[in-house]
Amino acid sequence: MPSLFLFGTLMTRISSFSLAAVTLSCAALFASSAMALTSEQTRALTFGETDARITALQQALASPDEKTAAFMQAMADDAVKVSGTHVLIVRDGKASDPVTGDAQALPEGAEDVINNNRMRGEIDAALAALQLLSPDAALRMAATKAMLKEPDPTKLAMLEKALAVEQNSGVKTHMLLARAAVMLNSTDAQARLAAAKALADSQTPDTQLLLNQRLSEEQDKQVRSQLEASLSTIQAALNLGEKLGALFTGISLGSILLLVALGLAITYGLMGVINMAHGELMMIGAYATYVVQGLFRQYLPGMFDAYLLVAVPASFLAAALVGAVLERLVLRHLYGRPLETLLATWGISLGLMQGVRSLFGAQNVGVENPSWMSGGVQLLANLSLPYNRLVIIGFALFVLVGMTLLISKTRLGLFVRGVTQNRPMASALGVNTARIDTYAFSLGCGIAGLAGCALSQIGNVGPDLGQNYIVDAFMVVVLGGVGQLAGTVYAAMGLGLMNKLLEGVAGAVLAKIAVLIFIIVFIQKRPQGLFAMKGRSAEA
Amino acid sequence: MMNRRGNLKALAAAAALSVGSFVIAPQALAADTIKVGVLHSLSGTMAISETVLKDTVLMAIDEINAKGGVLGKKLEPVVVDPASNWPLFAEKTKQLLTQDKVSVIFGCWTSVSRKSVLPVAEELNGLLFYPVQYEGEELSKNVFYTGAAPNQQAIPAVDYLMSKDGGAAKRWVLLGTDYVYPRTTNKILRAYLKSKGVKDSDIDEKYTPFGHSDYQTIVADIKKFSAGGKTAVVSTINGDSNVPFYKELGNAGLKAKDVPVVAFSVGEEELRGVDTKPLVGHLAAWNYFMSIKNPTNDEFIKKWSAYAKAHNIAGHKDKPLTNDPMEATYIGVNMWKQAVEKAKSTDVDKVIAAMAGQTFKAPSGITSKMDEKNHHLHKSVFIGEIKADGQFNVVWKTPGPVKAKPWSPFIEGNDKKPDEPVKK
Numbered sequence: 025m026p027s028l029f030l031f032g033t034l035m036t037r038i039s040s041f042s043l044a045a046v047t048l049s050c051a052a053l054f055a056s057s058a059m060a061l062t063s064e065q066t067r068a069l070t071f072g073e074t075d076a077r078i079t080a081l082q083q084a085l086a087s088p089d090e091k092t093a094a095f096m097q098a099m100a101d102d103a104v105k106v107s108g109t110h111v112l113i114v115r116d117g118k119a120s121d122p123v124t125g126d127a128q129a130l131p132e133g134a135e136d137v138i139n140n141n142r143m144r145g146e147i148d149a150a151l152a153a154l155q156l157l158s159p160d161a162a163l164r165m166a167a168t169k170a171m172l173k174e175p176d177p178t179k180l181a182m183l184e185k186a187l188a189v190e191q192n193s194g195v196k197t198h199m200l201l202a203r204a205a206v207m208l209n210s211t212d213a214q215a216r217l218a219a220a221k222a223l224a225d226s227q228t229p230d231t232q233l234l235l236n237q238r239l240s241e242e243q244d245k246q247v248r249s250q251l252e253a254s255l256s257t258i259q260a261a262l263n264l265g266e267k268l269g270a271l272f273t274g275i276s277l278g279s280i281l282l283l284v285a286l287g288l289a290i291t292y293g294l295m296g297v298i299n300m301a302h303g304e305l306m307m308i309g310a311y312a313t314y315v316v317q318g319l320f321r322q323y324l325p326g327m328f329d330a331y332l333l334v335a336v337p338a339s340f341l342a343a344a345l346v347g348a349v350l351e352r353l354v355l356r357h358l359y360g361r362p363l364e365t366l367l368a369t370w371g372i373s374l375g376l377m378q379g380v381r382s383l384f385g386a387q388n389v390g391v392e393n394p395s396w397m398s399g400g401v402q403l404l405a406n407l408s409l410p411y412n413r414l415v416i417i418g419f420a421l422f423v424l425v426g427m428t429l430l431i432s433k434t435r436l437g438l439f440v441r442g443v444t445q446n447r448p449m450a451s452a453l454g455v456n457t458a459r460i461d462t463y464a465f466s467l468g469c470g471i472a473g474l475a476g477c478a479l480s481q482i483g484n485v486g487p488d489l490g491q492n493y494i495v496d497a498f499m500v501v502v503l504g505g506v507g508q509l510a511g512t513v514y515a516a517m518g519l520g521l522m523n524k525l526l527e528g529v530a531g532a533v534l535a536k537i538a539v540l541i542f543i544i545v546f547i548q549k550r551p552q553g554l555f556a557m558k559g560r561s562a563e564a
Numbered sequence: 565m566m567n568r569r570g571n572l573k574a575l576a577a578a579a580a581l582s583v584g585s586f587v588i589a590p591q592a593l594a595a596d597t598i599k600v601g602v603l604h605s606l607s608g609t610m611a612i613s614e615t616v617l618k619d620t621v622l623m624a625i626d627e628i629n630a631k632g633g634v635l636g637k638k639l640e641p642v643v644v645d646p647a648s649n650w651p652l653f654a655e656k657t658k659q660l661l662t663q664d665k666v667s668v669i670f671g672c673w674t675s676v677s678r679k680s681v682l683p684v685a686e687e688l689n690g691l692l693f694y695p696v697q698y699e700g701e702e703l704s705k706n707v708f709y710t711g712a713a714p715n716q717q718a719i720p721a722v723d724y725l726m727s728k729d730g731g732a733a734k735r736w737v738l739l740g741t742d743y744v745y746p747r748t749t750n751k752i753l754r755a756y757l758k759s760k761g762v763k764d765s766d767i768d769e770k771y772t773p774f775g776h777s778d779y780q781t782i783v784a785d786i787k788k789f790s791a792g793g794k795t796a797v798v799s800t801i802n803g804d805s806n807v808p809f810y811k812e813l814g815n816a817g818l819k820a821k822d823v824p825v826v827a828f829s830v831g832e833e834e835l836r837g838v839d840t841k842p843l844v845g846h847l848a849a850w851n852y853f854m855s856i857k858n859p860t861n862d863e864f865i866k867k868w869s870a871y872a873k874a875h876n877i878a879g880h881k882d883k884p885l886t887n888d889p890m891e892a893t894y895i896g897v898n899m900w901k902q903a904v905e906k907a908k909s910t911d912v913d914k915v916i917a918a919m920a921g922q923t924f925k926a927p928s929g930i931t932s933k934m935d936e937k938n939h940h941l942h943k944s945v946f947i948g949e950i951k952a953d954g955q956f957n958v959v960w961k962t963p964g965p966v967k968a969k970p971w972s973p974f975i976e977g978n979d980k981k982p983d984e985p986v987k988k
Contacts, residue, residue: 233794386611387878533742
């Protein structure tokens with residue numbers, strides 16, 4: 025099964041040039057059949073009960089011409105409307121008659137033709153059947169795979185015909201499998217046996233489904249045992265995908281935890297500020313993304329897909345700015361007094377939430393993924409990695425590397441390290457420690473903003489977004505060891521994987537509880553976390 | 565520096581654009597008003613669904629006041645925010661009943677909030693109108709249930725999925741948020757499915773915490789489960805978790821043709837923030853859809869659009885949407901008004917007596933009737949498929965209104981329970 029994203033682009037390609045392809049194939053094969061699409065047929069296809077419409081579809085498919093193909097494509101694209109008993113294809117606001125192809129005025133009150141899931145499946149299968157003879161091997165392959173997924177005995181003849189002329193070995197193999205899938209429900213036990221055996225080579229969850237469905241009805245003992253044998257072959261092949269899938273979800277959750285915790289690793293880890301408003305700074309980053317999205321939609325709708333590129337620096341700056349203001353106005357008076365810092369930042373977090381609530385409303389706001397982040401890449405038959413998760417993993421790495429370089433290689437990083445390790449000495453050497461504090465704190469806040477920007481792509485953006493992540497963030501930093509960047513990375517990945525692997529076994533609710541218990545026990549045994557390092561918090 | 569300033573300007577501009585009407589309706593100064601409590605979460609995980617119900621109550625009240633009020637008095641709304649915090653629902657109810665002395669409360673979405681309000685309402689003899697579909701198993705003298713009982717939503721939806729047009733599902737994933745409504749609904753559904761010959765091994769029940777946002781594992785599990793036979797998912801996920809769930813469904817390429825998901829808590833409003841193109845064909849079961857065509861509904865939508873524009877309701881002023889709980893809320897407020905007029909009093913006991921058998925022309929296209937005995941509305945059931953524009957195509961409906969069975973026959977011992985509130 026192609027991933028949604030690929031499928032989407034494929035579909036637009038199909039709609040643009042498949043007509044030509046189908047026309048060619050129809051001309052090649054059905055030139056002799058004089059019957060063409062009639063307006064009675066279009067009515068039978070669009071009105072009435074699903075059963076009757078499917079019968080009409082099969083009849084139309086028996087003698088297809090290019091008009092039939094075009095009409096079915098329009099049905100699949102939800103581009104067919106009816107007005108009274110008149111059936112029209114409407115594309116880009118222009119109506120045309122499906123039989124004559126003449127342009128027509130779109131009547132007032134024309135209604136969409138409603139296709140339910142069953143009808144839509146049948147239409148897609150019919151389109152696939154029409155493409156079995158397309159000159160483009162990729163289209164033939166897609167069509168064959170669709171037929172393999174949903175075998176239909178009424179299309180066996182078309183499949184046989186296509187099989188007879190197929191030259192491409194890859195497509196041919198799949199056509200044989202598709203034929204086997206149809207034969208799986210044959211009345212002849214021998215044919216079923218052969219089909220069950222052949223299908224062991226099609227190692228996809230869809231084939232698994234077909235075999236399982238057959239198994240639940242099969243009476244013949246021999247066929248049953250062959251079905252079971254084929255199923256276990258397929259299961260063995262799919263195991264790898266399942267394991268990798270679980271691993272990937274763990275890494276994906278880990279990357280989110282890492283993003284969420286990185287900022288805190290600076291403000292809490294290095295500077296020792298127990299920043300309860302960390303979550304709200306993420307929330308500000310997410311809202312900055314929302315605002316940038318809104319501006320793009322308003323002023324640059326053509327470049328909407330690029331809004332994230334602007335949103336990333338915007339969310340960083342917005343959160344860093346708020347952070348700088350906080351540090352200047354409140355926190356610098358409270359250094360070395362962790363309890364008061366905790367209370368003050370908690371109060372600030374409430375204030376920020378309420379502020380956003382009165383500015384943007386209490387409800388969640390919708391942040392749309394750019395289209396290049398929807399869908400995923402299909403790696404194995406049962407393993408597809410969603411683009412948005414991949415992008416976030418990459419983004420987390422990017423932030424991590426950027427931050428590491430900043431702290432270890434730049435002059436600012438040197439000052440930050442110097443000030444946090446030995447403030448009087450750094451000051452004696454001429455470092456403006458107060459300014460460095462502000463920079464370091466806004467950097468941590470800016471990174472929280474980046475995390476918010478990433479979170480907006482996978483979850484909800486609302487005033488209490490931060491509340492859902494603040495506990496996780498502290499968990500990661502404390503578990504990793506306060507003041508240690510490497511520890512944060514290990515802790516985030518470890519917690520992500522542990523959470524997801526447990527969830528696979530015990531369910532989401534229990535997994536969450538188990539992880540919390542694990543952390544409590546771990547901190548009891550090892551209060552300094554995975555890695556320990558002396559920072560300012562240790563002095564205080 | 566330009567960059568930062570530009571950014572600030574952008575923030576301010578957008579902020580100015582999206583300032584929601586978060587203002588509580590002006591309190592009428594005249595002492596001679598009837599106070600009406602509005603108890604919906606305006607923040608927290610349920611705000612996505614509940615905020616608009618508050619506005620619906622206010623719209624209905626405005627409309628009634630414009631026609632002269634009730635018994636010659638104007639209605640005065642008292643809006644409180646229980647913030648998706650269940651114990652706070654009880655506190656706010658107490659405040660509404662004892663301090664504000666409201667005559668009636670319109671409120672709650674989740675069953676856990678209703679269960680939290682219930683003992684307070686019963687003790688202080690208050691009156692609650694509850695506008696959302698729920699799991700049944702409850703019948704209080706002090707509550708009128710204008711949403712669906714399980715036999716008015718869940719069971720017809722499962723029937724549809726078992727039918728040929730619905731995909732003839734053989735295996736079932738019952739997926740929900742972890743609290744009383746999904747748990748009870750799934751208990752009923754499990755018993756119902758078993759009565760239809762579905763084996764326990766073909767039912768997979770799963771729960772996630774409130775506000776859960778990472779549905780990767782769950783979607784992967786559904787994919788795996790669906791290889792064992794034609795599968796349908798019944799989702800009782802509530803609140804804003806639906807957004808990440810549907811996003812994940814779309815990204816994982818799980819299509820409605822292969823594994824249809826029918827949701828009981830997802831309507832037009834919940835789909836607002838979601839890219840619906842990958843979701844086309846997934847289903848929802850409700851007693852009202854915005855896409856239903858009839859003159860009453862046209863008028864209802866028109867009224868709501870005008871109200872949303874006039875009151876600058878975030879989101880709705882640009883793209884007004886109506887949904888089932890809004891319709892149920894609207895029916896509730898109007899029926900209460902009719903009952904007060906019939907009883908010629910706002911006294912709770914008199915109004916309860918007058919509610920029996922009240923009728924109201926509902927936007928769903930039927931004349932909705934409050935059952936004479938069991939405090940539930942008679943409702944038509946619709947199954948809708950999600951369209952690319954976030955609206956629903958009605959693909960199936962009951963021939964006429966269905967009477968609610970709050971005590972589901974699929975839970976043991978319910979056959980002996982009376983179909984009316986028991987006097988205590």
